[in-house]
Amino acid sequence: MSSAVQDAEFLKSLTVLYVEDDDLGRAQTEMFLKRRVGKLITAVNGAQGLELFRTQPIQMVITDVLMPVMDGLTMAEEIRKLSPTVPIIVTTAFEQTDYLLKSIELGIEKYVVKPIRIERLEHALLDCAHRLLGEELFRQKLWLEAEAQRLKHQESLRILTSGIAHDFNNLLQAILSAFTLAKMKLPPGSEAHRSLEIADRSSEQARILARRLYTLAAGAEATDHLGSLDKLIRESIDGVLAGTPTEVEYRFSAEPCAVRFNATALRQVFTSLATNAAEAMPTGGSLIVSTGVRTLAERELMPLPPGRYLHLQLQDTGTGIAPKHLPMIFEPYFSTKERGSQKGMGLGLALCDTLLRSQGGAIQAESVEGQGTTLHLYLPEAAAEAWPLRS
Numbered sequence: 245m246s247s248a249v250q251d252a253e254f255l256k257s258l259t260v261l262y263v264e265d266d267d268l269g270r271a272q273t274e275m276f277l278k279r280r281v282g283k284l285i286t287a288v289n290g291a292q293g294l295e296l297f298r299t300q301p302i303q304m305v306i307t308d309v310l311m312p313v314m315d316g317l318t319m320a321e322e323i324r325k326l327s328p329t330v331p332i333i334v335t336t337a338f339e340q341t342d343y344l345l346k347s348i349e350l351g352i353e354k355y356v357v358k359p360i361r362i363e364r365l366e367h368a369l370l371d372c373a374h375r376l377l378g379e380e381l382f383r384q385k386l387w388l389e390a391e392a393q394r395l396k397h398q399e400s401l402r403i404l405t406s407g408i409a410h411d412f413n414n415l416l417q418a419i420l421s422a423f424t425l426a427k428m429k430l431p432p433g434s435e436a437h438r439s440l441e442i443a444d445r446s447s448e449q450a451r452i453l454a455r456r457l458y459t460l461a462a463g464a465e466a467t468d469h470l471g472s473l474d475k476l477i478r479e480s481i482d483g484v485l486a487g488t489p490t491e492v493e494y495r496f497s498a499e500p501c502a503v504r505f506n507a508t509a510l511r512q513v514f515t516s517l518a519t520n521a522a523e524a525m526p527t528g529g530s531l532i533v534s535t536g537v538r539t540l541a542e543r544e545l546m547p548l549p550p551g552r553y554l555h556l557q558l559q560d561t562g563t564g565i566a567p568k569h570l571p572m573i574f575e576p577y578f579s580t581k582e583r584g585s586q587k588g589m590g591l592g593l594a595l596c597d598t599l600l601r602s603q604g605g606a607i608q609a610e611s612v613e614g615q616g617t618t619l620h621l622y623l624p625e626a627a628a629e630a631w632p633l634r635s
Contacts, residue, residue: 248370252280254380255373259283259300263293263307263316264335269360276362277306280369290314294322302330304372306365309336320352329379331372335360391547412450420447469507470626472500473554474535476507480514481533489528490521490560497536501554502626509599516592517558517619524562524617532559537625547606548622556621565611573609 260281264270265288277284285300287293291314293307305323307316320332337358353375354368423444430437474496485492521531538555540546565573574597593607600607604624611617 247374251370251374251377254377255281255369257282258303258373258376259285260304260306261285261287261293261296261300261302263287263290263305263311263319265289265308265311269358273360273365276365280366290316290319294319297323297326303376304331304333304369306333306335309334331375333365333368333372335365395547416447416450420444423447468505470504471502473503473505473510473556473623476510477514477533477535477556480511481518481531484515484518485522485531488522490525491528491530493530493532495532495534497534499537501535501537501552503554503603503623504626505603505623506599509603513596513599513621516596520592521558521560521562521617524560524564529561529616531561533557534559538622540622546608546622547601548604548624552625553605553622554625556623557618558621559616559618561616564613564615564617565609566613570609570611574607 258281260277260283262270262274262277262284263286264273270286270288274284274286281304285296285302287296289311290307293305294314296302297305305320307319309316316334316336320334323330323332331353333354333356334352335356335358353372356364356368423440427437427440427444430440474494478494481492518531525531534557536555536557537552539552540548540550574593597607600621600623606622608620609617610620
């Protein structure tokens with residue numbers, strides 16, 4: 245595929261803001277832009293354009309210069325403060341030196357003189373798209389390299405963890421058997437019997453930890469269900485949050501989406517995530533659980549092949565996660581919680597990541613410290629011929 249064709253196709257995926265106060269000129273150019281870009285957002289002055297830029301995911305800006313309320317270059321200056329690298333194309337009927345100098349100062353990408361000639365505007369658009377595409381491909385390359393390194397590290401860690409968990413479990417079995425035999429030879433209620441019971445309980449906790457470590461290494465067993473996850477999600481989360489000050493709102497999609505899944509594994513994922521949400525909101529808060537269908541494209545930075553996926557979101561109003569911690573939250577034994585016998589073990593999110601990957605899915609997180617966290621879970625949609633659904 246030629247570079248020009250790639251640029252044109254990429255342009256059709258972009259959201260573009262077009263700011264022009266002249267109704268006739270805006271209508272004519274708008275017709276052309278709608279055929280070239282993915283989504284076109286229009287405004288009639290700089291103030292309106294700036295507000296739209298603040299609230300919409302805009303990747304390119306085209307603006308007139310002289311407009312009421314706020315002129316185009318003032319708007320461009322404010323946009324530069326919000327996004328220093330977004331491409332900005334200026335259109336104006338004036339070829340005065342001061343406008344050109346101001347545009348250069350602001351780092352304006354392209355300058356198209358009015359009356360607008362479509363071929364010049366198209367050339368400017370494709371140049372900007374070419375730059376954005378190059379930046380995205382470079383980001384994708386860096387992400388893929390980092391993901392490959394992370395997966396390699398995780399695979400080595402899982403092999404080590406699996407061996408340790410297996411040997412540790414065998415040793416614990418012998419210890420638990422010895423405790424049981426020793427307690428049988430001691431009078432119930434004696435000091436020695438009580439000491440053995442304490443050691444027995446601690447050993448049982450160690451056995452549970454060994455099982456979790458093995459799960460972290462091996463993932464879930466084969467999928468045993470096909471159907472909707474709505475019931476399993478609700479039962480798992482309500483089982484954890486019932487009686488807590490956390491308010492849960494379910495927003496299940498009406499669009500059917502069947503997935504193949506291991507019910508035990510996903511129940512563990514949902515209960516673990518609900519527990520994390522509750523711990524992030526100790527005095528109460530809200531958790532919004534929503535589902536939908538999302539089609540992932542090749543260029544998206546996801547450890548998943550392109551296709552249709554069930555997209556589950558869990559959005560809480562908790563304490564959030566610091567930016568420096570966010571890249572590490574799925575690493576085994578990383579935790580910001582208090583270390584102790586019952587919490588802060590640092591395996592919960594790592595297990596969720598492993599279990600979802602074993603189901604062909606993935607988990608990602610976004611968070612604003614002090615405002616809350618949103619977890620995004622993806623599971624591949626089952627082929628249509630696998631229906632009818634059963635849960």
